[in-house]
Amino acid sequence: MVGEAKIKNAARLAAVAFSFFLYAASFEPWGIAECAYVFAVPAILAARSLFSEIPAPKPPEQAVRRRRRSGPDFLEIPDGGEGGRAPFKAEPCARALWLISTFAFSYAAWAATLAWLRHVYPPAGWAAALLLPLIISGLFVWPWFALLPRLLPALRDDPAKRLLRYGGIAGAWVCLEWLRAHLFTGFPWLLLAHSQWRRPAAIQTAEFGGVWMVSFIVIFFNLAAAEYIWRLYARQKFRISDNFSTRPPFGRFCPEIYAAILFVMAGLFVYVKNLPSRANEIPAFRAGMVQTDFAGILKWDDALAEDNMRVISRLTAGLKSARADVALWPEAATPPRWPVIGCPPMREWIERLSKSTGLPILMGNMAYFEDSQKAQNGAFFVSPETGLSEEFYGKRKLVPFGEYVPKWASPIGKVVPVGDMARGESEAPISARIAGKDYKIGPMICYEDIFPQLGRDMALNGADILFVCTNDSWYGREGGAWQHAAHSALQAAATRRPLLRSSNNGLSAVFDQYGRMRPSFVLRDSGGKVWDASTPSPAPAMDVSDESGRPVDGRTLRPKRPSPMLDDSGSIYFRGAGYSDVVFYKNFDGKRTLYVEYGDWFAGACAAVFCLSCAPALAGGFRKNPDAPKKA
Template sequence: MASFSDPNILPDDPYAERPSFRRRYAAWFWSAGVFIATVVLTVLSFPPYPTPEFAYAFAAPAIFWAYLKPSFRRYALTLFAAQAVAWTLLLGWLHHVTWAGLLLLGPLVGAWVGVWYLAVWWTMPRLPAHAPLTRVAAIAGLAALWVVIEWSRTWLLGGFSWLPLAASQWQRNINLQVAAYTGAYGVSFILIAFNLGITAYCHRLLKEKQFGLRKRSPEFMLALLVLIFPSFILLTEVYNQQRRELGRFSLVQPYVPQTLKWDATEGPGIVKSLEELTLNAALDRPDVILWPEAVTPWAVRGEATMRSFVESLSARANVPMLLGSIAVESAGAVDETWYNGVFLVTSREGLQPDYYAKRKLVPFGEFVPLRPVLGWLDKFVEVGGDFETGEDSHPLLVPLRRGLTVVGPLICFEDIFPQLARASTLAGAEVLTVHTNNGWFGEGGAAYQHAAHSALRAVETRRPVVRVGNGGWSGWFDEYGNVREVMTDAGGSIYFRGAKMMTVTRDERWAGRESVYVRYGDWFVLACLGLASLGFFLVRRDPPPPVVEKPESPAAAV
């Protein structure tokens, strides 16, 4: 019988060989399979799910498909759609504040990440016939490109670097240690390199039919090498710690519902709750009491009654307080200015004149960008006008058990920006505090996702990070990203009203020292920019040697 590919057979020949259903719709099967696998593996890689191991393979289905030379249109549509869905699911907690923001931001971040997959589509089919060195350079270049794209998220369009790939490993601290040298970008590089390396090895076995010594994959060897590298850092730096007590921090978690927060009639009740929690916390005789972001119903600087209350409360508790509130400068004047800040109140001297003002504001939360154009849009934080941006890291001198200690405050989502924690450390901070209010976003994954970034900042700066939230996650990380303590209720939930004292320690070996990342900043991003360019240049410059093509089957045209 003549083959189906015989041009002499008419299309309606009843005796012609017909392709199977699977082969006829292979392209659709691949598209659907890659879409589902990419969405599921991407979402499960990140908090609040306890499956960070999926981050080692979340991109493998799409990478393997790229080897099979699918059409650009089908590949791009599949991956952009998968990323849009995955990131909309990951950011699903935004619906508590704005459905429109969720449905815009999810696809936007997905498209940002999706650009990387276009580079995968272009690169992977070209690699099998290339020399090993070129293949390794290409794999390293693709991993480096991922880093450059992640870095661009910290500043492009105002910056939204929520959930870099490294954040998936926040509870696997052995993988995080490279961040002290490269920033969290190095962790992302390792994960992507492993995704690429393991997929290249699978393709070599399944599609190239290489066995014995010929099945060796230099791409996979590179992936294993970069995967093992953090273990050496763990052995040399994490062991033999010299821990000493830094101070005793009481974290007050008032769990004020955001529906009540800006209701003036609820203000006295909120103040009463803060008073009770703080006085109870003082019974444990902490060195300092921490309140979360903007927790007072009125501005502590600019409202005399609110200032008098916190000063009296600190004196009654006989404990200094580091609290989140609002500063109103030039109140009532034409040039009245609002700041979201962290303030120090001591039991003897009261409210200190110096305070930390938030450097990175939330668009449409604390200000309306391009107000002359977008002024018709409302902020979801129901306070007067726009907040102003703080000028510098402005660390605060806080009296702890061992004397005055330099504390570097961060507010809200500022801990997702590595450059801010780095600047605070360069300014002398020996411990970082994060004052946040995740109460806007319900009891879903937002608090866990947010906390993951503090683990990264702790490793990058080699400084303990103490977090206090309105409703959770409250606790602290040591310099190596370990969760030392976290506030939970009797049922294990982080979402509750209460207070807890935590003894924060530090490794004395890092006292007064700076990590490589703190000292040199984003040097690894520059290296990755060069590495990505080199990989592209080598693949583009050296065309692979010609190979004998087998007749194409319908299954190959995916």
């Protein structure tokens, strides 16, 4: 029996490991979104096999006497009188196996996902790559798996009770994600919902409950699928052990799987109901995007300042060949030592560039205030007619250890060798006139778009369009920029606002009101290669459409698929410029979504369902056998 127990434990370990392999694979850079719907199933089944026992037929009297003489087998439930069974607890080794394996593999999954952190100002980046996965997995992922054995319902429970219990367990996952977005400085990087960012139909429910509703649906599907599989297995095992002579004491009906399918179909229904169509589009303007591809650390070097300005000037001027209506610049697009507010020559230079090209510029840049001796990371609008607008947005969510040091961590110091930044206070959008029309732009700088509430604040305060300017060169050229971009898709879908995204050398794209990327085109030189500003100007861009009006790739003459700006090798990491058309949809015109109106109401509902359905289970021991009938 010892050998058999070892084999079973090894199988359970493999199941847990496979679960967290699927969990990591559901996010970028692997991006297999479908893995998110089944990632927890192997681990849940392992928890069932460790901490739950399938009811067995009543044994003959001879077998009862034989078992009393030999003692119970490993994980076997002893007879409890009255035809029932005594409360069951897994052996300490089984409990330890579960806790240690789920912790170790959850950490491994997050360490693999955040491995790109080592590029952020090494060697400090290596410390972040080791410690941040420990915090995320240890405080916000592992506790769900650690408590799971207590929370799983019994096979004998009636369907309504099981359904409510599973709703509470899924709600617990959402509550942990919500806490991750708010505790300490908050870091809601890659919530479960963000695994679906390239599946537009899967994220449409975000307009009702934000990312929290999407995460709930995905994790509930995992729970329902595991329950369905376990119930099929348990029924067959019972019937085989009883030679198919009696019915199992638990039903076949599994409402959880029907509810899970219904939730998934709800997102598809919302998408089909508001199906995007050319007839429903309202063309707005053409956004030109600039990627200067200067490394974050090097941009603080004065020796590269002139090269930086030459490149961005040429790339911006090149957008005229694409008939762009506005130029989007990334975060801190020009040398940060020369802020647009606080350095008059830099302001004059940008205003002259805007006037000479005839292009408004929506950009990330710096402001410096003499009175407070503080710098501020901001988003600004420059008009060809009126110059730099005095109205600008100051970054509200500063990067810990990069732009400021939390008071509790002052002995540690900063990672990036720059002064402390002033925190922005205003949630108001900034005004911009583009293509002859006035818009309210809701900026988010750097990693601010990972915070769902910031996009909601902008939409609530009247933003027509969201704008993300970022410098992803800190992340290296791996999966960091792709992971970061996933949050923009959910912001667009939850607020039903188009989102313009400009990155220094990461993912630059336009997202529509469905959270889909619009087709993006890059400027090319006369030889057909991606133009990198090494020559004065690019070749004229061609506007080609098919009979339905869809944009066509000028090189392949095939409909252009939704994508960010890509170079010839398919990489987002390059120097160049491009463009994408911004459209609005009539069915969302003037609409304020339920999420924008009421915020994190769904996370609160999840907390309520969790407390209602799971509190009694948490009050018990580590794990009692859920399938043992109660004594009369």
